[in-house]
Amino acid sequence: MALNKPRTSSFSRNVSTVSTSQVPGLKHGPNGTVFLSSGIADLDKILGGGFPLGSLVMIMEDPEAPHHMLLLRNFMSQGLVHKQPLLYASPAMEPRGFLGTLPNPVSSKDDKSRDHDTEQEKTLRIAWQYKKYFGEQNLDSQRDGKAEYCNDFDLRKPLDRHALSGQCIDCVSLQDSPNLATLYERCSTFLAQIPRFDGNITSAGRISIQSFCAPQCEFSDKEWDMLSFIGSLKSLVMSSNAVAVITFPPSLVSPTVLKRWQHLADTLLSVRAVPDEDRELAKLLTGYQDMLGLLNVHKVARINTQVPIILEATTYSIKLHKRRSLGLECLNQAPVDASSGNSYGTSGSCSVSTKTGALDF
Numbered sequence: 313m314a315l316n317k318p319r320t321s322s323f324s325r326n327v328s329t330v331s332t333s334q335v336p337g338l339k340h341g342p343n344g345t346v347f348l349s350s351g352i353a354d355l356d357k358i359l360g361g362g363f364p365l366g367s368l369v370m371i372m373e374d375p376e377a378p379h380h381m382l383l384l385r386n387f388m389s390q391g392l393v394h395k396q397p398l399l400y401a402s403p404a405m406e407p408r409g410f411l412g413t414l415p416n417p418v419s420s421k422d423d424k425s426r427d428h429d430t431e432q433e434k435t436l437r438i439a440w441q442y443k444k445y446f447g448e449q450n451l452d453s454q455r456d457g458k459a460e461y462c463n464d465f466d467l468r469k470p471l472d473r474h475a476l477s478g479q480c481i482d483c484v485s486l487q488d489s490p491n492l493a494t495l496y497e498r499c500s501t502f503l504a505q506i507p508r509f510d511g512n513i514t515s516a517g518r519i520s521i522q523s524f525c526a527p528q529c530e531f532s533d534k535e536w537d538m539l540s541f542i543g544s545l546k547s548l549v550m551s552s553n554a555v556a557v558i559t560f561p562p563s564l565v566s567p568t569v570l571k572r573w574q575h576l577a578d579t580l581l582s583v584r585a586v587p588d589e590d591r592e593l594a595k596l597l598t599g600y601q602d603m604l605g606l607l608n609v610h611k612v613a614r615i616n617t618q619v620p621i622i623l624e625a626t627t628y629s630i631k632l633h634k635r636r637s638l639g640l641e642c643l644n645q646a647p648v649d650a651s652s653g654n655s656y657g658t659s660g661s662c663s664v665s666t667k668t669g670a671l672d673f
Contacts, residue, residue: 364613367556368542370573386415390465486521491534517555542576560573581610
């Protein structure tokens with residue numbers, strides 16, 4: 313019997329991994345994790361690849377500015393571009409009207425032909441030379457790899473109508489769910505239509521719930537009912553090929569319940585507006601005038617691992633690249649102005665001697 317047993321090797325090819333990688337909008341990560349793109353390339357890089365399938369993402373809103381809508385629009389548009397099923401819940405009476413505000417992907421031709429003509433010619437020359445050694449297929453796959461997983465969206469242009477037609481889009485008004493039973497049933501029915509994980513992923517879904525505990529909802533004062541719904545939704549999403557994103561204003565939730573909500577989230581983010589005329593912050597940070605807001609990363613999902621994730625930074629500035637596409641950047645301290653007299657040498661915090669020189673810090 314031992315002679316008839318086929319020989320196996322630890323370097324055998326994983327068939328399910330190959331088939332899943334061909335599905336648009338999905339990317340494999342470490343420890344068997346499969347990621348969905350957040351719609352922002354910089355956020356995907358910060359989180360280690362994007363939002364893991366089967367995870368719950370919670371975004372704490374800023375009560376003074378709707379910056380959470382920027383993240384939600386990119387997340388929903390990215391799913392519609394990849395033709396992924398979408399469920400959108402909002403406290404508005406007609407949530408389907410929000411689909412008309414979703415951004416359209418930036419065309420690669422317009423993005424390359426305006427500002428980078430000289431640099432493009434150089435890179436094209438180098439690319440043609442490297443085709444001799446690496447082949448045309450490998451170079452084309454690297455060039456189109458970003459577009460297949462994550463797109464750059466133009467916030468000034470609405471999403472094309474053909475991207476909204478013929479797709480599985482379900483819109484729910486939170487005002488029609490006084491006890492959250494209706495919303496739970498809609499989410500359960502939506503997730504049941506997506507094929508379960510059986511080693512070969514063919515489709516993935518997205519759930520977007522905006523302003524979960526808004527005052528317009530009748531259940532806004534039932535904190536424990538909302539906590540039970542979040543726990544039930546997490547158990548549904550955990551066993552499905554979907555990602556759920558919930559935004560909520562933390563100021564409307566008691567501190568005790570807020571900590572429980574944050575504990576249930578696999579990925580926890582928060583957005584905050586930047587004051588227009590904060591002179592102290594303008595002196596401290598570079599590029600303050602170009603900032604739209606700040607993004608804080610409080611928690612990153614860890615799937616199939618106990619190793620903690622160490623981020624390069626936890627606070628990032630929200631900016632618009634070329635005044636249209638959303639991007640994230642690390643905060644950089646502004647250089648010290650010597651004319652103002654505020655320097656590291658005069659403070660004496662990093663200098664041993666009391667005398668100051670040209671090279672003292």
